[in-house]
Amino acid sequence: MMVIDNADDAQLFSQQGNLGQFVPECAHGSVLVTTRNKVAGSRLTQSGRLIEVGKMDKDESRQMLQGKLEADNPSPDDLSTLSSRLEHLPLALVQAAAFIQEMSMSVREYLRLLEKSDQDLVNLLSQEFETVGRDPEAARAVAETWILSFEQIQQQDTFAGELLSLMSLFDRQAIPRQFLHDYGERQQAQEPSGEMQLAKALGVLKAFSFITEDKDHGFDIHRLVQLVTRKWLGEKGVGQQFAEQALLVVSHNYPNGNHENRAICIAYLPHAYAVLRCEGIGSRDERLARATLLACAAGLFNYQASTYWNQGRWKEAEELLAKELSICSRVLGEEHPDTLISIANLASIYRNQGRWKEAEELGVQVIKTRKKVLGEEHPSTLNSMANLASTYRNQRRWKEAEELEIQVVEMRKRVLGEEHPSTLDNIANLVLTYGNQSRWKEAEKLGVQVIETRKKVLGEEHPSTLTSMGNLASTYGNQGRWKEAEKLEVQVMETRNRVLGKEHPDTLASINNLASTYQNQGRWKEAESLGVQVMETVQRVLGKEHPHTLTSMANLAFTWKSQDRLSDALELMRNCLHLRQRVLGQDHPDTASAFSALTNWLGQKDDGNC
Known part of the structure; x- marks a missing residue:
């Protein structure tokens, strides 16, 4: 029997005049080859059957540790936790056992070291160790062993090495193929047969078992491999360059956080978080990409928050928008339209949290700047004025709210026309302000006008029409006209039930309103x-x-x-x-x-x- 151990370099055995010619082929002996590289294994067996050594399970990992640390009598629970933390990798487990014995520490103490930070984990994986049967000339640490494989990959396929570097900076699970394709196009690393080169590079990484492909054709990278790869990038001095590329890729592919893109936004969000935590080289392109990505990610939260009202995610949206606003102000300037949108969105978040003063301050700032940059009658300027009026209304500052709303309504009528949906929205807001001042007749007159126009323009079953009908019912109720209020509320409830469904939030709100009328x-x-x-x-x-x-x-x-x-x-x-x-x-x-x-x-x- 002949044993060829650690045959990871495929080129060493496959190119003409290399070691492959000395591997005997005969019927009276056997050759056993061990390799981490599936490509090398396939070539040495001449595409014959490979015997793949699968991942150790929990019991096997625990038994291995038990055998190494039997004298210390560790608890089974601690051994299970340690094997899980090191993802059941034999080499990592043996290194951990050697370190525990050499340092005369308990398994629990070692676990506390692992839990401190990812950097502490990488440092432990970089510790040299000795064990029975291990070649003294081989790499003497888990991290070093993998780094040797990284360098072999880079020699074998430069593009594969770049992809591994890039993937180490995304979230480790469900990395979209589109990200990798986009990177290849950006680097012009691929010729017209780019898909072939991408498939080949991914094949190299899969052959070394550094990545796996999931059922949805995304890619997962082993967590420990990811951490060691980042260490490798840092030692080579290229970590910041790849951090910038990772950010550019995610920013380029991350869509706006609206309803149509919600599913893909949620799927990409872990990768957005990962690249936003990394520091690149600080170029203008990187800063713009960071601002864009923050805006899109915050847009997802804004959509979810506006859909579910205040589901406890306002703090997350606020944090993202604050970062986005800081970057937009620095990169684009304080008067840029995108910067003003960020300020307006942040004011909206404050308003939904009842933080009226902060919302007012930002709202006034946006109005002044938009008037100067866009003009007094620009739709964005009028939207800002309407938002500020809403903030005043929530503070019971009825006169200030009314003054702003009348101003907006008049300008909307002049610019857009009396029947434009935006004009009707602002009239509906004025109805609420009249109602809040107990000016029921004025509120009723305007409310009826809005309903009739919305029925004509939008239809009797449009959500905005039904909202106006609900508001008119409230106006009737506040005057003690319960029967008229009840009639309208029943109509709104039945229509929403038919159009939106029994469990839609608007339908449930209608039922709630009817319950109040009964009360x-x-x-x-x-x-x-x-x-x-x-x-x-x-x-x-x-x-x-x-x-x-x-x-x-x-x-x-x-x-x-x-x-x-x-x-x-x-x-x-x-x-x-x-x-x-x-x-x-x-x-x-x-x-x-x-x-x-x-x-x-x-x-x-x-x-x-x-």
Whole structure:
């Protein structure tokens, strides 16, 4: 028997005049070859059957460690944790066992070293070790062993080495093939037969088992390989160059975070996070790509946040937008349209968190700059004015809100026409402002006008038309015209149920409004029945901590309170307050409302009034 160990260099055995000619071929002996390179293995066996040594499982890994550390009597749980942390790699496990014995430490102490940081893990993988049967001239550390393989890959296929370097900077799972193709085109590393070169380079990396292809044709890179590759890039002094390339690739391929692109945005988001954490060479192209990527990633959060209202992701969106705004201001300038969009989006996030003063400051800044750069009647300028009016309205500054809204409505009519959807949106906002001042007749007159125009322009079942009908019902209710309010609310609810579905948030909001109308008429049982239905459905569809769920809880608590079911109302409102404090924050207006109601009810209970 002849054994050829570590035959990883395919060229050493396949080119003319090389060692391959000395490997005997005869019927009276056997040749055993071990290799990490599938290409080399296929050539040495002349494309015969290969015996692949699979990944060790949990039990095998634990048994290997147990055999090496038997004298220390480690716990099975610690051994399982260690083998999992080192991803059941035999060489890494043997090195860990050798280090534990040499340093006279426990497995648990070694685990604490591993948990400190990725850099600590790489440092441990770089420690030299000795073990029985290991060639003294071979690489004496796991990291060194892999680095030798990296260098063989680079010699065999330069493009494969570049791809491995690039992939080490993405998230390690589900790396899209499009990223790698895009990089190849950017580097002009591929000729017209670019797909062939890409397939060949990926084949080299798969042959060394450094990457695997998943069922969706994305690629995973081994976590430990990823960390050691980054160390290798740092030692070669090219880490920042590849960090820039990775950022350019993701930024170029990351779409805007709107509804149509939501699935692909979510799939690419881990890679966006990974490249944004890396520091490149700081070129202008890199800074612009970083700003663009931050904007698109933040757009995804904005879309999700606007869809689900305030699902606890505002802080993440705020953090991304703040970074994006900082970069846009520095790279594009404070008056650039993209910078102003970032400021407006950040103001919107503040507004949805009830941070009115911060929203107002940014809103005023955007209006002034847009007036100067775009003009007073530009649609973006008018949008900013409408947003600021909404901020005033939320602060009960009705006159300031009204003044701005009238100004916007007049300009919309002049620029876009009286029946344009944007004009109607602004008139609808003015209706709300009139209602908030108890100017019911003016609110009703404008509300009817908006409904009739929206029916004509958009149709009777358009969501905006139904929203206006719901607002008019609210105007009727505030005047004590319950029957007219109920009639409209039933119509809106039934239409939304048919058009949007029983569990759509807008449908559930309609049911909630109808429950409030029943409550105001003293029809407690009907109000309670609808309130319970809404709360249970919203909990199931949107989750127990969604703000819509918390609103439905508060409404039902008020219904129970009105029925003299004080204990049930108190328990539900306590739960609502606790969730609002955690999800929305202590200072949010909804949190303050729940706290005020609970305090008032507890006072009534103590006084014996209920």
